[in-house]
Amino acid sequence: MPSVQIEDFHAYPDAKGRFGAYGGSYVAETLMAPLAELTEAYLRMRKDPEFVAELDYDLAHYVGRPSPLYLCERLTREVGGARIVLKREDLNHTGAHKINNTVGQALMARHMGKPRIIAETGAGQHGVATATVAARLGLKCVVYMGARDIERQAINVYRMKLLGAEVRPVTSGSKTLKDALNEALRDWVTNVEDTFYIIGTVAGPHPYPMMVRDFNAVAGREARAQMLDEYGRLPDVITACVGGGSNAIGLFHAFLNDREVRLVGAEAAGEGLQSGQHAASLAAGRPGVLHGNRTYVLCDDHGQITETHSISAGLDYPGVGPEHAFLKDVGRAEYVGIDDAEAMQAFHALCRTEGIIPALESSHAIAQAIKLARELPRDGLVLCNLSGRGDKDVHTIAAREGIEL
Amino acid sequence: MTRLQTRFAALKSAGRCGLIPFVTAGDPGPELTVPVMHALVAAGADVIELGVPFSDPMADGPVIQHASERALAHGVGIKDVLTWVSRFRERDSDTPVVLMGYLNPIEIHGIEEFSRDAMAAGVDGVLLVDCPIEEDEATVPIRAHGLHRILLAAPTTSEQRLLQACEAADGFLYYVSFAGITGAARLSVDAIADRVASIRARSSAPVAVGFGIRDAESAQAIAAFADAVVIGSALVDTLAGAGTEGEAASRVQAFLAPIRAALDDKT
Numbered sequence: 073m074p075s076v077q078i079e080d081f082h083a084y085p086d087a088k089g090r091f092g093a094y095g096g097s098y099v100a101e102t103l104m105a106p107l108a109e110l111t112e113a114y115l116r117m118r119k120d121p122e123f124v125a126e127l128d129y130d131l132a133h134y135v136g137r138p139s140p141l142y143l144c145e146r147l148t149r150e151v152g153g154a155r156i157v158l159k160r161e162d163l164n165h166t167g168a169h170k171i172n173n174t175v176g177q178a179l180m181a182r183h184m185g186k187p188r189i190i191a192e193t194g195a196g197q198h199g200v201a202t203a204t205v206a207a208r209l210g211l212k213c214v215v216y217m218g219a220r221d222i223e224r225q226a227i228n229v230y231r232m233k234l235l236g237a238e239v240r241p242v243t244s245g246s247k248t249l250k251d252a253l254n255e256a257l258r259d260w261v262t263n264v265e266d267t268f269y270i271i272g273t274v275a276g277p278h279p280y281p282m283m284v285r286d287f288n289a290v291a292g293r294e295a296r297a298q299m300l301d302e303y304g305r306l307p308d309v310i311t312a313c314v315g316g317g318s319n320a321i322g323l324f325h326a327f328l329n330d331r332e333v334r335l336v337g338a339e340a341a342g343e344g345l346q347s348g349q350h351a352a353s354l355a356a357g358r359p360g361v362l363h364g365n366r367t368y369v370l371c372d373d374h375g376q377i378t379e380t381h382s383i384s385a386g387l388d389y390p391g392v393g394p395e396h397a398f399l400k401d402v403g404r405a406e407y408v409g410i411d412d413a414e415a416m417q418a419f420h421a422l423c424r425t426e427g428i429i430p431a432l433e434s435s436h437a438i439a440q441a442i443k444l445a446r447e448l449p450r451d452g453l454v455l456c457n458l459s460g461r462g463d464k465d466v467h468t469i470a471a472r473e474g475i476e477l
Numbered sequence: 478m479t480r481l482q483t484r485f486a487a488l489k490s491a492g493r494c495g496l497i498p499f500v501t502a503g504d505p506g507p508e509l510t511v512p513v514m515h516a517l518v519a520a521g522a523d524v525i526e527l528g529v530p531f532s533d534p535m536a537d538g539p540v541i542q543h544a545s546e547r548a549l550a551h552g553v554g555i556k557d558v559l560t561w562v563s564r565f566r567e568r569d570s571d572t573p574v575v576l577m578g579y580l581n582p583i584e585i586h587g588i589e590e591f592s593r594d595a596m597a598a599g600v601d602g603v604l605l606v607d608c609p610i611e612e613d614e615a616t617v618p619i620r621a622h623g624l625h626r627i628l629l630a631a632p633t634t635s636e637q638r639l640l641q642a643c644e645a646a647d648g649f650l651y652y653v654s655f656a657g658i659t660g661a662a663r664l665s666v667d668a669i670a671d672r673v674a675s676i677r678a679r680s681s682a683p684v685a686v687g688f689g690i691r692d693a694e695s696a697q698a699i700a701a702f703a704d705a706v707v708i709g710s711a712l713v714d715t716l717a718g719a720g721t722e723g724e725a726a727s728r729v730q731a732f733l734a735p736i737r738a739a740l741d742d743k744t
Contacts, residue, residue, distance in 0.1 A: 100536040105633035374554035375582030
């Protein structure tokens with residue numbers, strides 16, 4: 073139960089970008105001005121009917137919104153508990169929720185007159201979603217990606233190149249997503265005049281956690297109306313996977329003030345929370361400061377950020393969006409770990425029973441949905457975000473199961 | 478007056494521009510940090526800036542990133558850095574030492590404990606790269622324990638925020654010479670001079686200029702209007718790979734001597 077009484081969850085963040093003790097702008101001095109410029113532009117544009125109409129048009133005609141709710145009848149029967157309903161973000165253009173945010177930010181870049189876009193990417197999904205919208209709007213696009221991730225995600229690297237983006241390998245630190253984020257920040261600090269930085273998750277300095285959440289929140293607004301329309305009530309519990317946390321906050325946000333709806337985030341427990349080989353910042357980390365915001369981080373006793381592990385590259389991040397940190401501390405949402413093996417099991421279950429190949433990230437949410445469904449009566453409703461499709465993961469899964477393609 | 482204020486007052490009355498070399502603590506080797514600090518003083522340093530290594534130095538260029546990685550590979554932490562400062566103080570009680578770093582290692586150590594221990598070790602100031610004035614409440618213990626909290630200003634800093642920084646300036650104000658990361662080279666001396674003049678009109682705090690100063694020539698150009706110049710990446714690069722105290726000291730001497738001479742040569 074909440075230890076702090078929050079009247080209106082939609083009132084966050086405050087003017088300084090804080091969600092309770094979390095969030096803020098912990099960046100180099102040089103970035104404070106472009107962040108202020110971005111905040112001002114965003115607050116103005118989100119109220120501008122022309123901008124909103126443009127965004128709505130793109131979401132409908134380019135992304136393919138609204139995405140449907142889908143009742144998993146066979147999976148529900150196999151699990152033997154509450155009904156499992158999926159929000160089908162995997163049906164969006166480019167195959168994941170990431171495009172909701174990049175469409176919005178790219179429109180902002182155009183309105184702000186920035187001809188150059190940069191982004192960081194881990195698995196390559198956000199990089200692809202950014203390269204996609206940059207191609208459409210004719211903006212120059214540079215994507216930073218850890219050298220190690222480039223090796224693991226060759227297909228997405230090629231997709232970005234097909235879309236006209238330049239993919240720059242990052243060889244510092246652990247050569248993964250966190251280092252790509254550092255490098256993108258370094259690029260931005262050097263090219264603040266002409267460059268718009270599209271951050272792919274609800275982390276980073278203010279206004280990113282707010283702005284990226286708002287662009288993703290369309291999924292939750294749709295889902296809430298669809299639940300009422302199709303099932304006559306709200307779900308008992310909602311679950312989504314959490315890496316940085318953008319698809320989860322996107323689905324949760326419309327329901328935050330519906331206190332009777334339980335919210336559960338599924339983090340990557342990798343080889344298990346006890347093993348140390350995981351990416352569960354909320355379940356096993358501690359409050360700190362990383363990439364411009366105060367949040368839960370995975371670090372050692374010297375405050376050095378530690379390397380993470382997950383079968384799913386999209387969840388492989390040592391921080392998490394500050395709003396999730398806040399929701400955890402006030403008790404509004406719970407965050408639990410799903411390990412690699414559980415995610416793999418859920419992946420196969422959804423393939424087999426519903427004819428849907430989920431992304432490995434989303435498979436964590438499916439695994440959690442199955443657990444929650446078991447605890448609830450048969451007339452219960454579990455809403456789960458199917459944030460992406462799994463075509464991109466087929467090679468990873470085959471390799472893990474010793475199959476050569 | 479604090480050690481830092483005394484030092485800047487002495488520089489001012491002597492009409493000299495201060496030299497602030499930056500080295501990463503624990504690089505090129507943990508055993509070399511204290512000897513290198515003494516070598517810096519012997520070569521003419523007025524204030525030492527000591528980098529606290531962090532795994533994710535987002536404002537630093539490749540040279541200082543790699544120095545941080547090398548130090549972390551030796552397991553260097555805040556306790557080590559403070560131990561080295563107190564060992565340096567055994568032989569040098571006059572040269573101010575400013576720690577430069579990122580917030581997370583300090584917060585995980587405990588900012589209260591860090592501030593107390595740093596003061597006790599003989600640290601004079603703390604510069605936090607990722608903590609702008611808006612997030613100042615995170616750093617209250619630093620000042621409460623008597624350390625200077627060094628603030629930065631940059632070419633992109635707005636008029637209103639520059640005024641705030643000038644009012645809150647403590648010890649000295651660090652002016653970042655261009656929008657970029659450490660170690661890049663795109664100095665525009667006239668633009669920097671204009672900004673420093675505008676800081677001077679609003680604050681009596683000494684102004685140190687850093688980022689992009691790499692040799693005697695660039696140092697001398699900046700010295701015409703700054704109270705001190707900070708030299709980091711070029712020095713860190715020079716020190717990389719030095720295996721012994723003697724080698725490190727002679728590299729420091731060879732690198733800093735012409736810069737010191739150029740600074741003292743200004744008219």
